Amino acid sequence: MDLHAVEKKWQQRWQEAQAFVPLRKGKKVFVTVPYPYTSGPLHIGHARTYTLADLWARYQRLQGKATLFPMAFHISGTPILSVADRIREGRKETLDLYRDYIGIYEPDQKKAEAVLRSFTEPKAVADFFSQVIARDFQSLGFSIDWTRSFTTGDPAYRKFIAWQFLRLRDAGVITRGSHAVQFCTRDQNAVGEDDIRDGDLLDTGIEAFTAVKFPFRDGFLVAATLRPETLFGATNLWIRPDATYVKARVDGEIWYLSAAGFATLGDQHHTVKEIERFPGKKLAGSEAQSPVEKRILPVLPADFVDPAFATGVVFSVPAHAPEDYVALRNLGFPVEPIPVITVPGYGPVPAKEVCDQLHISSAGDRDQLKEATRMLYKAEFYQGVLARAGPFSGTPVKEIKGQVAAWLKSRGKALDFFVPKTPDLVCRCGARVVVKVLPDQWFINYGDPAWKAKTRACLKQMAIIPEGSRASFEAAIEWLHERACARRRGLGTALPWDEQWTIESLSDSTIYPAFYLLAHLVRDQDAEKLVPAVFDFALLGKGTAAAAAKASGLPLKLLQSLRKEFSFWYPVDLRHTAVPHLTNHLTFYLFTHALLFPEQHWPKAISLNELLVRDGHKMSKSKGNVIPLADVSRQYSADLYRLYIASGADMSAVIDWTQEGIETVRKRLLAFIELAERAGSGKSPMDAWLRSRFHTMLQDLGQDIEGFRFRSYAQRAFFGMMNDVAHFFRRGGKAIPGDLLKDWFIVLSPLIPHVCEELWERQDGKGLVSLARWPRPDPKAVDPALEAGEDLVGRTVQDIREILKLVDRKPGKVHLYVAPDWKYVMHRRIADGADLKTLMADPAIRAQGKAAAVFFERAKKLPAAAGPAQELAALHGARTFLEREFGCPIEVVSALQATGARAAKAEPGKPGIEVV
């Protein structure tokens, strides 16, 4: 069978027949996968997700459910835009990269160059890649309904997103405020990890310090800290004597801080004006005041203060900071530590104890001091209770988190001061990256408690597969707070009430499965008519069709259809995707659904699969080990890929793509085709056995797929059944019964649909196997005794082999002794709980005397077995087979008709064996 030709043939047939465009009839299943981003080609890792979803969708379809599995394309955001920018600028690495990408699909160099030139327009990039991705998906045989495709740049989609944001604002979750970001000084743009040089290796985070304003001279000495709760224990301030400090006007106040710290303030949304510069030693010896108490704090010199870090001013808490304690001691400055935290296992001045314990004598013991700080901070954080901390006294340290900072800020005594976790970051463009506080940003406030509660409720009613990921969702829901939802740059939808902002690309992709239900109907309409009233009616059922028609100018019938579509298909029954989407996209998905839709339209289930690696390594451009998706149909075959993906690893395990693995599966696939095509005719006693095996397997096979145990499904339905079929032929089976064969093809069609369609057609199956009905397990076909007999034969073969190995010679003849009836009786009664005494009441057993007592112990360990007559019959039936296997005569008798040690050893399910 030519796999390529067969795959092409059936993909075309499916399309011609519109096989996967469902009708609104009967029970429905709506399954979605996040749409791909279209800045480049997809690789074989991406398709794992779509393959598993497709498998599931195909199974649902075989159950006779109206199954909708649509697909669209994501173009929002900055990457596509930057690609076009860089192509326009003629950057070599981008041109080379995209030339390669295009080359995957366009072998004609001239045409490829023309495509490349067109990429100066972002839309051309998006159009090209959405087309080729769609083609890739088709070549893998995904049962997608393509009639509903769209991109997130389509006018209708933008109307939908605008509506969504209006409703979010109505719900009161849109807020505005400032936001700290990494910022490129050249591009004047926020930059993410991807834009920063070595951003994947360095910590590109921003840390929010609390800058505390200590009244000082005519203004404030500003000290930054991560532990504002220790402020009540501050005894003095530290400055670096040899560094440069400034006096400056900041937001109308007078501040004193390091020159380096001052330089960052301008970016942090402060109005600044330098007044005077001077060396730090001019500050030493002066006095500041605690902002929370009347206490006077001397300003002292210290060389451990880094003037380039934060404000270059640190407040000193000798009772809890070993560094401060040691520095003060070394200075010989007479201050008493002021304890503010009580920690079990420590006295009043923990810092002193830790230092003594580690024998730290001078500030020179850097490592020791670090260790001491680490130990103490840990103990104080987890076990400490604030003892003397104004309104916070009595609160455990780990519970106060940002409370102290918030309290100080609200009183104007402190403010945020942002510090990059790694200093001196550089943008890919070469310019310096600074922390910038952007004012007037729009946020979605996922921190809203009522909203969180709703989202938790939404999660609670959902199935999460694997269930173990629920904890991650719960954590993500708790952790999520305000998220900036609009940017100044990028493709997408303008914020409807402030059009200079573009809605950020994860925020425009939360409830879009709903849009699949409208896309094909509104595509040809004037997008301007898609006013909010249309979506209010179609998606929320608000108002009437007539009112919406009037408000929009759209036909009444159209509005009715929209609502009908939505009502029929919503909610999403399954959203399947890869684990990395969990903490972002999927969590937003839950939040937004929980907020905008009534409970009946909340999502039903989410399933997650792990990623794919190649030969144990992540695929990446830099490693040059990426296999483009287009290679699957060219070099491997869609069904081979699907089989490998489904059977190679559990959904929640990383799957490793190896050439050897592929070859193994390829052999099995070809062997399957050969077996299935194996001509033959006639019946054999093995037919019933094979039928029984099939229906036994079938009994809970559907649950494997329902439960996303695709690996188990593939193992049983494909590999397991193949073994059975091989055994069937080995044991003298003539031909797989036709009806059984057809059922097998149906069962395997979600997994390897093309091959199954072809084989189905050759077996004169009616219509498409993809649209057939999943076979019902037939209890009448299941014959446990028959299977048990065959198991017995198998075990006996093993045992004979074992013995032959030990005796190490060619057998002249093998005798098989089936255990005497009384052993079967005892065995069964022991399984029912009978004890030896009761059993001995039976004369037939008592007659065996000691042998019965010995067997009693033994029988407890034996698995269930059929009766002696069945076992005798099974072995008799297998005689010619066994003789062929071992190349010698086999004799089967009941142990009753024999004597000797071997015959006496016979047990239920385990005949005695004598090799002569």
Added chain:
RNA sequence: GCGGGGGUGUCCGAGCGGUCAAAGGGGCUAGCUUGAGGGGCUAGUGGCUUAGUGCCUUCGCGAGUUCGAAUCUCGUUCCCCGCACCA
């Protein structure tokens, strides 16, 4: 640091209170197949023992719960992933 998840035999990997010396592959070993093979088939692959058996040791490390633990609890250690304006 915070949050989530893991450490299983030569390797990958299933198992998640008894049916576990532990599925399934890969590798390795042996036999068969011999219109050549690196292909196909069959068997073996912790130790000792044995005519198909039995025993011992083993599932990161240490302790515990239990008649019984790879599986549950606690501690410990190592590893992976996420931490936001990035799709």
